[in-house]
Amino acid sequence: xxxxxxxxxxxxxxxxxxxxxxxxxxxxxxxxxxxxxxxxxxxxxxxxxxxxxxxxxxxxxxxxxxxxxxxxxxxxxxxxxxxxxxxxxxxxxxxxxxxxxxxxxxxxxxxxxxxxxxxxxxxxxxxxxxxxxxxxxxxxxxxxxxxxxxxxxxxxxxxxxxxxxxxxxxxxxxxxxxxxxxxxxxxxxxxxxxxxxxxxxxxxxxxxxxxxxxxxxxxxxxxxxxxxxxxxxxxxxxxxxxxxxxxxxxxxxxxxxxxxxxxxxxxxxxxxxxxxxxxxxxxxxxxxxxxxxxxxxxxxxxxxxxxxxxxxxxxxxxxxxxxxxxxxxxxxxxxxxxxxxxxxxxxxxxxxxxxxxxxxxxxxxxxxxxxxxxxxxxxxxxxxxxxxxxxxxxxxxxxxxxxxxxxxxxxxxxxx
Numbered sequence: 391x392x393x394x395x396x397x398x399x400x401x402x403x404x405x406x407x408x409x410x411x412x413x414x415x416x417x418x419x420x421x422x423x424x425x426x427x428x429x430x431x432x433x434x435x436x437x438x439x440x441x442x443x444x445x446x447x448x449x450x451x452x453x454x455x456x457x458x459x460x461x462x463x464x465x466x467x468x469x470x471x472x473x474x475x476x477x478x479x480x481x482x483x484x485x486x487x488x489x490x491x492x493x494x495x496x497x498x499x500x501x502x503x504x505x506x507x508x509x510x511x512x513x514x515x516x517x518x519x520x521x522x523x524x525x526x527x528x529x530x531x532x533x534x535x536x537x538x539x540x541x542x543x544x545x546x547x548x549x550x551x552x553x554x555x556x557x558x559x560x561x562x563x564x565x566x567x568x569x570x571x572x573x574x575x576x577x578x579x580x581x582x583x584x585x586x587x588x589x590x591x592x593x594x595x596x597x598x599x600x601x602x603x604x605x606x607x608x609x610x611x612x613x614x615x616x617x618x619x620x621x622x623x624x625x626x627x628x629x630x631x632x633x634x635x636x637x638x639x640x641x642x643x644x645x646x647x648x649x650x651x652x653x654x655x656x657x658x659x660x661x662x663x664x665x666x667x668x669x670x671x672x673x674x675x676x677x678x679x680x681x682x683x684x685x686x687x688x689x690x691x692x693x694x695x696x697x698x699x700x701x702x703x704x705x706x707x708x709x710x711x712x713x714x715x716x717x718x719x720x721x722x723x724x725x726x727x728x729x730x731x732x733x734x735x736x737x738x739x740x741x742x743x744x745x746x747x748x749x750x751x752x753x754x755x756x757x758x759x760x761x762x763x764x765x766x767x768x769x770x771x772x773x774x775x776x777x778x779x780x781x782x783x784x785x786x787x788x789x790x791x792x793x794x795x796x797x798x799x800x801x802x803x804x805x806x
Contacts, residue, residue, distance in 0.1 A: 528590075528593060528733055554734040556588060557732075577603070602623070604625070605625045610638060610642040625652040630668075632664050710786055743765075
């Protein structure tokens, strides 16, 4: 006797289909099922049918269509809470399912041109919502000659001498005046040896007048006892590279421990040996808050393949929720709402892309608006770049990072 059923997926399931691969991902429990058209053609076609805008995650299926492979598929849907099968005798009317769709809120729509090709006008009151973090490079003076100085700062938060002189206190005050009504919550302060800025104490006092979190970055050999650099909203990030000067690190720890603020130790690693040395230093010096920061030097791609590149398991272990997935389809959440100001006033949405203006001549929120409408950083997502745009995992992966820009390829993974 022929029976008819409703086969459906739950609304929290993300479906991605690219070429001959289809995946079902449960955004609540992190379970993923993958099907290839060549090996699981019937199931692949079912998923395409379920995912069509016409069917909205619900299709009708008859007894004779359910072979052993489809039975296994249905059992897996039930087992991992991805979907279910309902007898039409028990529920004759089609179930109402809400297929998850990307729904841009009004303010995000302002990124995109209207049908006439013109960007929608954003009011000055709206623009402050799009600024959360500013990084300030305040000087270029440093007595060290680190091999990574000219490149690392374009990969991660790091000190560098490539910042064109000293920033003035007046320019910092001008910036603070402009961002008073913004949603800014954090300021990063770095440069060369920031303690050697001719007005460093005045800069700290100026920044202490605002309530934002302040993260200061300095090389471990440049740490000094700065009694005015205190406060629960201040953090000193101490950058450590190899080969390690043990006495220099010991001195840095001694001086930094006299400061009443948070301390973080960031070990720059370029090879497996650096990781082992960092772990040894953390143990030997009883360092509490330490982080390993991979650095691409142009010759250590194998190290990145082994320790940085993603695979399917590591992507799923990140457990992206539906909100994360849709965000990654629209914006680069690494860069979004972040700006960098160099010591000469040049402003960047990402240091690997062209500058968007200069703070001496352009209001900070005019540059925010420019990046929203014309920029190359905040809306740079995987679905627009090769080869990621052809991969079913492109919205599950973390956003494009500075490592991709530096290495010169977007798929830092073992999938494609």
